[in-house]
Amino acid sequence: MSAGLDTRPNAITFDLDELITKAWQGEIRVPHFQRPFRWGREDVRRLFDSVVNGYPIGSLLLWVRPAPKVDDLVLGSLHIDAPALPQAWWVVDGQQRITSLANALHPDGAKDARFSLGYDLETRQFVAMSTASDKTVPLPVLFNLVELIKWFNERPEIQSLLDRASTVATTIRQFKVPAYQVKQDDIGVLQDIFDRLNNYGKRLSRAEIFTALNAGVEDDAESQLTIPLIGENISAERGFGVVDGGTVLQAILARRNPDVLRDIRNEFSGRGGIDFPDEDRDTAYELTQRALLQAVEFLQEHAFVPHIGVLPYRNLLVVLTRFFAHHPEPGEHNLRLLRRWFWRAATIGPEGFTGGTTGAIRALCAAIKPGRLTDSVQSLLELASSDQRSMPDVRHFRTNQSRTKILLCALWSASPRSPETLTVFDRADLAEALTDQSTAANAVRHIIARRDVPDELRQYAANRVLMPKLSATDSEVLPSLLRRPAGTSTDEWAEMLGSHLITTEMVTRLGTDGYDGFLRARSQKLHEQVQDFLSRMCEWDFEDTPTLAELDFDDDTLEGDDDLPT
Incomplete structure (x- = not known):
């Protein structure tokens, strides 16, 4: 049983401006037994929404102790030159919130898609900068009054919204963040507090428990x-x-x-x-x-x-x-x-x-x-020699299901091309589209708007294409697939369509058979693609024998044996 704290926690309150400045200056550190940063962009967006609405975001628990100099202190996506300090604040509870605030409000941190947010002055909502309008102020600009004035001077047409932006900026900077300071020499007590805090509600994962059990000493944590x-x-x-x-x-x-x-x-x-x-x-x-x-x-x-x-x-x-x-x-x-x-x-x-x-x-x-x-x-x-083979059913498409992931790999093997540039999408395009996603949903688009598809065909994979990068923001990509860029030959255009398992005949069907005929024809094409892909990958009917060099023969067998396998 823990011996308890040497002194009672001291309650303090930070202005958010002051708290974030301390984080940027390396005065706030993350103990090595902390769980990793787990929030996604929507979590960060909701945090800022709570701040401007004056909702409580919970109190922090900070461990007050000295901190060594760290040339490259990592906080989210920020890299900080942190000095040695006789007194720093080590985050026992509140790491997700501090990391989110510090990164989203900093120009370097906001380069990470998880923290790239802005405030839409027209809708009064926080939005991802990837979907920003011309009235969206990036959060690092909003947080810096000098940069905010420059931003508006470059946009005289929306000067009337400056007061609204200033009000939001002031609300963020002056938002009160409650915290408890704990002074304690015994790291075991802090780990006990951490364990109790994080085992109510969402329990620690097995990986986080393993990390805590096998944590090294704090002074070596930065290099681990x-x-x-x-x-x-x-x-x-x-x-x-x-x-x-x-x-x-x-x-x-x-x-x-x-x-x-x-x-x-x-x-x-x-x-x-x-x-x-x-x-x-x-x-x-x-x-x-x-x-x-x-x-x-x-x-x-x-x-x-x-x-x-x-x-x-x-x-x-x-x-x-x-x-x-x-x-x-x-x-x-x-x-x-x-x-x-x-x-x-x-x-x-x-x-x-x-x-x-x-x-x-x-x-x-x-x-x-x-x-x-x-x-x-x-x-x-x-x-893996079982006959219990479960092939993807192209009539059902859900990006979180293994069968659909197999289908997506088959689509990737066809080297899908951009209808705008005709170039093959590469892994970097896919990685950029998916960022912190665990499925490929953000790289998959509907060909035809879902509302226009007959009910019995809405779950068909035939209405999806793997297209991670497209400047068009339409909910459907059919216009892009039908809009051949100037200077593009018929053969080049047919090659691009073919990379998405679409033939010119299918496109023609749109004018005769409508969407129904197009989707059923493409569904058959997808089925053939999956079958061909798995046939090439699995090579079910091939011999699985090792090479001759790997076979182990006794020396006396090798001599005079004319029937060795070739």
Whole structure:
């Protein structure tokens, strides 16, 4: 049981202006046992909406203690040169709010899509800058009176709205944020408070518990690789999207032992049954990140899975991480066999394994043997040999379902092109469109406005295209698909349409058969595309044998044997 606080918490109140200035100057720090930043753009938008409406946003709990100098203190997307301080405020409760405010109001922080917000002076709403009108003031400008005056001087046509903007700006800067200051030398007491605060309501995730249990000393925290940082690093390096903490934790555990659901309380105690029993946490994190990067590179370069938003099952990423951790150089033939395994396992799904998802990940991870590349690949293929194949039904489309994600990968393999530039969309376009999204919804558009589609066809995939980047803001992309840019040849235009599984004959049907005929014809085309894609990826009827060089023959067998396989 905790010994309790040395002194009672001291209640104080900050003006929001003062609080954010302290954050920018490095006077506010985040303890290493804190959970990662988890808010999305809508959470940040609602926070500012509460501020201007005068709603309470909750009190902060700040731990008062010295802080070391940090040349690159990271707060959200901000990088701060933080000085050594005899007294700083360490956030025990309120990290999501402080990080959101500090980033959204700073020009550098607002470059991150999660924090890129403005205030629409006409609708009096906070909106994403990606959808801003000419009457939307970016939050960093709104927060800085000098910049606000400059902004209005450049827009004389809306000078009448200056008073409204000034009122909102003043409301934000002067908003009162209550806080409790705690002075306590025993970090265990603070961790106890953190645990109690975060176990009421939304419980800590397993990854967050693992992080807290295996946290290093505070003074080394800035240089430590963490579970959320691994997920962010994967996104930054490969444009794959942020791998969630739960998947990263399973990747860490799977690399070290096939049972990813084992007790995590003594993971680095050197106990038996671990493939790497002597390594410490930092080494495990670093080598897991390396293997996870290889797994993502394999998915993107060999398997047509460009982003985590279209990954059919995340447990397969965990299995791939274990594979590349133990077999980092499998060779081209084994990479092809691995692709077969991946897509066969995806079409079978967890339901093809005893125990569902839990049974699947345990069995697949156990098939990967350290130092035995050929056996590992062959065992994986054997586990994915079931005839229980579940193909996507193109009559149903939901971006959060695995079957639809398989369909989206098939669409990506067709190299979809922009109807505006005729260039092929790349992974960077997809990553930009999805930002912090866990599905591909923001990269999928309706061809025909949903209200104009017959009820029985509204769920059809045939009315969707994978089009992550388009300047047109129409709710439907049909006008863009029918509007051929000047100077574009008929063949170039047909190639662009074909990249979306649309033929010129289908377009002609719009004039004769209407939307119904077009959608039914494209539905058949999508069905053929999925079948062809999975046939190429799974190679069901191919021999799965290893190369001759990998086969293990006894020396006496090799001599004089004319019947060796070729």
